Amino acid sequence: MKVMRETIVSTARELFRSRGYAGASMNDLADAVGLKKSSLYVRFPNKEALVPAVLDLTLQETFGQRDPGSKQWDAEFVEVIELIATTLTDRGRCVGLHLAYGTSDETPIAKDAVRAFFQAHRDNLASILSRAMPADVARNIATDTLARLEGATAFVAIFGEKDAMKRAVRLSIEEAKNAAAAKPLSSR
Amino acid sequence: MKVMRETIVSTARELFRSRGYAGASMNDLADAVGLKKSSLYVRFPNKEALVPAVLDLTLQETFGQRDPGSKQWDAEFVEVIELIATTLTDRGRCVGLHLAYGTSDETPIAKDAVRAFFQAHRDNLASILSRAMPADVARNIATDTLARLEGATAFVAIFGEKDAMKRAVRLSIEEAKNAAAAKPLSSR
DNA sequence: GTCTATAGAAAGATAGAC
DNA sequence: GTCTATCTTTCTATAGAC
Numbered sequence: 001m002k003v004m005r006e007t008i009v010s011t012a013r014e015l016f017r018s019r020g021y022a023g024a025s026m027n028d029l030a031d032a033v034g035l036k037k038s039s040l041y042v043r044f045p046n047k048e049a050l051v052p053a054v055l056d057l058t059l060q061e062t063f064g065q066r067d068p069g070s071k072q073w074d075a076e077f078v079e080v081i082e083l084i085a086t087t088l089t090d091r092g093r094c095v096g097l098h099l100a101y102g103t104s105d106e107t108p109i110a111k112d113a114v115r116a117f118f119q120a121h122r123d124n125l126a127s128i129l130s131r132a133m134p135a136d137v138a139r140n141i142a143t144d145t146l147a148r149l150e151g152a153t154a155f156v157a158i159f160g161e162k163d164a165m166k167r168a169v170r171l172s173i174e175e176a177k178n179a180a181a182a183k184p185l186s187s188r
Numbered sequence: 189m190k191v192m193r194e195t196i197v198s199t200a201r202e203l204f205r206s207r208g209y210a211g212a213s214m215n216d217l218a219d220a221v222g223l224k225k226s227s228l229y230v231r232f233p234n235k236e237a238l239v240p241a242v243l244d245l246t247l248q249e250t251f252g253q254r255d256p257g258s259k260q261w262d263a264e265f266v267e268v269i270e271l272i273a274t275t276l277t278d279r280g281r282c283v284g285l286h287l288a289y290g291t292s293d294e295t296p297i298a299k300d301a302v303r304a305f306f307q308a309h310r311d312n313l314a315s316i317l318s319r320a321m322p323a324d325v326a327r328n329i330a331t332d333t334l335a336r337l338e339g340a341t342a343f344v345a346i347f348g349e350k351d352a353m354k355r356a357v358r359l360s361i362e363e364a365k366n367a368a369a370a371k372p373l374s375s376r
Numbered sequence: 377g378t379c380t381a382t383a384g385a386a387a388g389a390t391a392g393a394c
Numbered sequence: 395g396t397c398t399a400t401c402t403t404t405c406t407a408t409a410g411a412c
Contacts, residue, residue: 002377020290023210025405039378041407093289100346101286102208118346143343143352144359150342151335158288158306164331171332190395213387227396229389 003033006057008043013054017095021051021102021110051099051110055117058095062087063124073131077176080125081145085169088153089162096121097150121146132180141179145172191221194245196231201242205283209239209290209298239287239298243305246283250275251312261319265364268313269333273357276341277350284309285338309334320368329367333360 011032015024026047030037044050062084071079088094096117103110125142126135133141152168155161199220203212214235218225232238250272259267276282284305291298313330314323321329340356343349 018292020208020210022208023290026407027405035377036379037406038380038408042377047406097342098289100342101281101289102211104206115346118342140351140355143349144355147339147343147352147356148336149339151337151339154285154288154306154338155331155335158303161331163328164335167328167332168335214389215387223395224397225388226390226398230395235388 003035005043008033008035008040009050009053009057012050013058013095016051016054016102017091017093017098020098021047021107023102048107048109051103051107052113052116054095055099055113059117059120063120068127069131073128074173074177074180077125077128078173080128081149081169081172084121085149085152085165088149089156089165092153092156092160094150094153097153118146129176129179131185132176133183133185137179137183141172141176144175148172191223193231196221196223196228197238197241197245200238201245201283204239204242204290205279205281205286208286209235209295211290236295236297239291239295240301240304242283243287243301247305247308251308256315257319261316262361262365262368265313265316266361268316269337269357269360272309273337273340273353276337277344277353280341280344280348282338282341285341306334317364317367319373320364321371321373325367325371329360329364332363336360 129138
C-alpha cells in the first residue's frame with residue numbers, strides 16, 4: 001500500500017533528530033515507515049535529498065500557518081518562541097542543529113538546506129521584532145533568542161532538564177521588550 | 189614508530205567534533221595519526237572508549253591548569269568563559285555537544301562521559317560564581333552561560349558568524365555581575 | 377510504487393605474524 | 395606496538411520483476 005510522502009519525511013526527521021545525518025540509515029527509515037529500502041529511492045534520489053524535505057516541513061509547521069500582523073508584535077513573538085521552545089523540549093533535540101553539526105562540504109545540498117532553515121528562523125523572528133525596534137537591533141535579538149533556545153535544548157538532551165528552556169524563553173521575551181522600550185522605532 | 193596516546197585522543201577529538209560519533213570512523217582516525225586501524229584497538233578496546241578520553245582531555249585543558257581563588261571571582265569567571273568561547277569560535281563546533289547529540293542508550297559509556305563533561309563545566313563555573321552569590325543563583329547562571337555559548341556556537345557552525353559569540357560572552361558577564369550586586373552573599 | 381536480489385564499498389572488530 | 399589479512403555486518407544505491 002502506498003505510503004504518504006509526509007509520513008516518510010516526518011519519520012526521517014525523527015531519525016535525523018535522534019541519530020544525526022550519518023547515524024540515520026535508509027534501512028531504518030524504510031523499516032519505520034513499512035517499506036523496503038529500495039522503495040525509498042523511488043521517492044527520493046538519495047539520502048541527502050531527505051534533508052531539505054525534513055527542514056522545509058519543519059519550517060512550514062513553525063511559520064506556515066501564521067497570519068503576520070494579526071496580533072501585537074509582542075504577542076506574536078511570544079507565541080512563536082513558545083511554539084519552538086515547546087517542540088525542542090518535547091523532542092529533546094533540535095533536528096536543525098543536529099543536521100548543522102552533521103553536514104559538511106561533502107553534503108552541500110544538506111548544508112545549504114540547513115543554512116536556509118536557520119536563516120528563515122532568524123528572518124521570521126526579526127520581522128516580528130522590527131515592528132517595534134530598528135532592524136539591526138531586531139536581527140541581533142532574533143539571533144540571540146535562537147542561540148539561547150538551542151543552548152537550552154542541550155540541557156534537555158544531556159540532563160533532561162527543562163528549567164534552562166523556561167528561563168531562555170522568559171529572558172528572551174524580557175530582552176525583546178526592553179529593547180522595544182529603549183530603542184523604539186523613530187519613524188512613526 | 190610509536191604514536192603518543194595524546195596524539196590519538198586529540199585527533200579523535202577533531203574527528204568527533206567535525207563528523208560526530210557515527211560519522212567518525214576508526215579508519216579515518218588511523219589514517220590521520222599514521223597507524224593502521226587494528227593498531228588503534230591495542231590502545232582502545234573500541235570506538236566508544238575514545239569518547240571519555242576525548243572529553244577528559246578537553247576538561248583537563250579547560251580547567252586543569254587553573255588555580256582556584258588566585259584571582260577575584262569575576263576575573264576568574266571572565267577568563268574561563270573567554271577561553272571556552274575562543275575555543276568554540278576557533279573550532280566552529282563543540283565536541284561535547286556533537287557527542288551529546290550523537291550518543292544514546294546504545295553507547296552508554298559515551299553518554300555517561302558526556303554528562304560528566306557538562307556537569308564538570310557547570311560545577312566549575314558555579315563554583316567560581318558562588319563566591320559572590322547564593323549557590324542556587326550561581327548554578328542557574330552557570331547553566332545559562334553554557335547554554336548561551338553553545339547556542340552561539342551554532343551560528344559559527346552554520347554561518348561562520350562570530351558576533352553572536354561576542355554578545356554571548358558580554359551578556360553572560362553582565363548577568364553574573366548584576367546577580368552578584370542584586371543577591372550578594374549574606375554570610376560574610 | 378513496491379518488491380526481491382545484488383552490487384560494491386565501508387564500517388567495527390579480531391587473529392596472528394613480526 | 396604495528397602490521398597484513400580477514401570476518402561479519404551494515405551502508406548507499408541500482409536492476410529488474412510484478
